[in-house]
Amino acid sequence: MGVPQEELLALLRTTGLSIKDLDPEKKEQLRELMDRLHNSQGLSLNDIARLIGNKTSGYTSWLCRQLGVKRRPFEEARLKGIREKRRKYQRKPFDGTDEDRAYLLGLRHGDLSVSTPWKGVVRVSTSTTHPAMAQLFTSLFELHGHVYKIPRYKKDTKTFEWNLEVILDDSFSFLLKGFEESKAWIEHSQDRLIAYLSGFFDAEGSIVVTRNTRGGIVIFVDYFNERRQILEWISDAARAMGLGTSIRLNKPIGPGTTGFLLSHNHDYWQMSIFSKSGIQGFIQSLRLRHPEKMARRDIALSVTTQMRYHDVGDTVVSLRAQIKEQVAEFVRLAETTYVEKHPSFSSD
Numbered sequence: 001m002g003v004p005q006e007e008l009l010a011l012l013r014t015t016g017l018s019i020k021d022l023d024p025e026k027k028e029q030l031r032e033l034m035d036r037l038h039n040s041q042g043l044s045l046n047d048i049a050r051l052i053g054n055k056t057s058g059y060t061s062w063l064c065r066q067l068g069v070k071r072r073p074f075e076e077a078r079l080k081g082i083r084e085k086r087r088k089y090q091r092k093p094f095d096g097t098d099e100d101r102a103y104l105l106g107l108r109h110g111d112l113s114v115s116t117p118w119k120g121v122v123r124v125s126t127s128t129t130h131p132a133m134a135q136l137f138t139s140l141f142e143l144h145g146h147v148y149k150i151p152r153y154k155k156d157t158k159t160f161e162w163n164l165e166v167i168l169d170d171s172f173s174f175l176l177k178g179f180e181e182s183k184a185w186i187e188h189s190q191d192r193l194i195a196y197l198s199g200f201f202d203a204e205g206s207i208v209v210t211r212n213t214r215g216g217i218v219i220f221v222d223y224f225n226e227r228r229q230i231l232e233w234i235s236d237a238a239r240a241m242g243l244g245t246s247i248r249l250n251k252p253i254g255p256g257t258t259g260f261l262l263s264h265n266h267d268y269w270q271m272s273i274f275s276k277s278g279i280q281g282f283i284q285s286l287r288l289r290h291p292e293k294m295a296r297r298d299i300a301l302s303v304t305t306q307m308r309y310h311d312v313g314d315t316v317v318s319l320r321a322q323i324k325e326q327v328a329e330f331v332r333l334a335e336t337t338y339v340e341k342h343p344s345f346s347s348d
Helices: 005-012 024-040 045-052 057-067 074-084 098-111 131-141 170-176 179-187 190-204 228-240 279-285 291-302 309-341
Strands: 113-115 121-128 147-154 159-169 205-211 217-225 244-250 268-274
Touching: 005 024, 005 045, 024 045, 024 057, 045 057, 098 131, 098 170, 098 179, 098 190, 113 170, 121 131, 121 170, 131 147, 131 159, 131 291, 131 309, 147 309, 159 170, 159 309, 179 190, 179 228, 190 205, 190 217, 190 228, 205 291, 205 309, 217 228, 217 279, 217 309, 228 244, 228 268, 268 279, 279 291, 291 309
Parallel strands: none
Antiparallel strands: 113 121, 121 159, 147 159, 205 217, 217 268, 244 268
């Protein structure tokens, strides 16, 4: 007859318990208990810690190592927990317009990861250091599912960021479609096209207001992506609107932010849109939802033909500094939260 579970849990509550000094039989009983709870019954390390009563997931992780219990991969365990506890949150189906759908497709092709972790649901996620992007992601999906915000440490760059994720009803399965599958549907109407360009811009775009050699103002719009094909298609759409475009290859710039450009670890393409008279009309047509980019749009649309750069320069610099400070604070919060959740963390 096996040892009752409660008796073994009581043993694990013992202050200063030394696993290595336990007799082999008791150690094997604990190993079987942990393996059954974690791998057979599917309890997370947090769940087991709560079951013991006065421990943390750090302790149960250490316990698994001491007992030789194989831990489930983190992602598998986390998704299993979400799936089984899903009814805590309601998943409401997509109820937007065609333009909403096109906007989300643009955002998805620019910056969102989409998958089907199990039948009947769609997982959407992104990673960011910008609180404005977190705000946008939350506002788009919080009415349809619970938005998880998880601090993340990137070992390759030794930096912190936030991972945002939501599990949605399968009515969002249109987000699984790639650019080629979606292109004909997007091109079917000008409203869908503008909505798509707006979503893609909120993911991978920037409005630049800068000085020319004579102290005047130059305004242009940049789109960035690793797939030149999408940018060429956007370029064709812009030229059809009477605007000028150019495409160039940018090399990786590593971690951090340089000017308006976000860091990239691979080669990526930059497509610029410009016009002496039509660029403000194009910017005005975009239905932006990203708070940072809406602020840049407001500056660009405030420019008149009589103005010089010194009339808006302070506003441009001030907004850039404000965004930089917001990002720094958001990253600090990610670091603080991550370290709190991982007491044994070391960046070395």
